[in-house]
Amino acid sequence: MKDASILGLKLMISQCRNLPIERQRLIFRAQELRNNEFSLLQYGITDGSIVHIVIRPVANVDIPPVNHNVVVNMPYQNPDDEGAAHQINVPMNAMVDNIDIFYWVRICRFIKIMALIDCMFLFLLGFSYFPVFFLCLLSITGYVGAKYLKRGYLLAYMICIMLDVGLRIYFIYVWQNNSYDIVFLAIMMIFDLWLFKCAVQLYRVIPLLSMEAKNRIIICNRVGFF
Numbered sequence: 001m002k003d004a005s006i007l008g009l010k011l012m013i014s015q016c017r018n019l020p021i022e023r024q025r026l027i028f029r030a031q032e033l034r035n036n037e038f039s040l041l042q043y044g045i046t047d048g049s050i051v052h053i054v055i056r057p058v059a060n061v062d063i064p065p066v067n068h069n070v071v072v073n074m075p076y077q078n079p080d081d082e083g084a085a086h087q088i089n090v091p092m093n094a095m096v097d098n099i100d101i102f103y104w105v106r107i108c109r110f111i112k113i114m115a116l117i118d119c120m121f122l123f124l125l126g127f128s129y130f131p132v133f134f135l136c137l138l139s140i141t142g143y144v145g146a147k148y149l150k151r152g153y154l155l156a157y158m159i160c161i162m163l164d165v166g167l168r169i170y171f172i173y174v175w176q177n178n179s180y181d182i183v184f185l186a187i188m189m190i191f192d193l194w195l196f197k198c199a200v201q202l203y204r205v206i207p208l209l210s211m212e213a214k215n216r217i218i219i220c221n222r223v224g225f226f
Contacts, residue, residue: 005039007021028044028049033051054101101217105217114195118161135163141160151207164192168188
């Protein structure tokens with residue numbers, strides 16, 4: 001039906017595949033369909049749209065076996081006037097080995113944003129300290145590594161982060177009489193350490209991902225500039 005809600009779609013999936021609503025995450029065009037009260041049309045879902053499902057892992061509960069695709073028929077309120085049944089193809093294989101794909105998409109996005117910020121900061125600093133331009137170029141590896149899941153680039157970026165931390169420690173020593181600059185550099189160092197942790201996590205998880213999971217993350221990484 002035209003005004004079918006997201007909750008209604010989840011109920012149909014639950015009935016068809018014995019998949020509880022609380023374990024369903026519906027994704028359409030890299031956007032999670034969070035509001036159960038919204039209609040399909042409010043999210044831009046039309047006939048033939050493909051909605052991805054991420055199955056939330058539950059402790060000590062196995063994911064029920066599912067086919068790769070399931071067709072959910074949603075009849076119109078007035079079939080005589082509106083025509084045939086409304087069909088939405090829902091791939092059910094977005095959850096691979098209990099790995100939350102969209103968690104890692106968010107991690108990739110964070111690394112990409114911070115890599116670009118680092119690049120701009122180091123580029124401006126390079127006008128005063130020319131060797132810093134090298135770190136500016138090295139920071140781009142973080143963007144490439146996170147976007148395409150390249151471990152070699154991520155490793156290079158982790159080295160860049162540690163060099164960046166060392167550079168900030170040096171500037172804190174040089175500018176020890178300027179309290180504002182010291183506070184700013186200290187905050188940036190905290191961000192750098194958190195960023196390093198995220199990069200290490202992504203570096204470690206890449207070998208554990210199936211080819212299908214990698215492809216899904218890379219596809220999501222292509223949505224938007226970040």
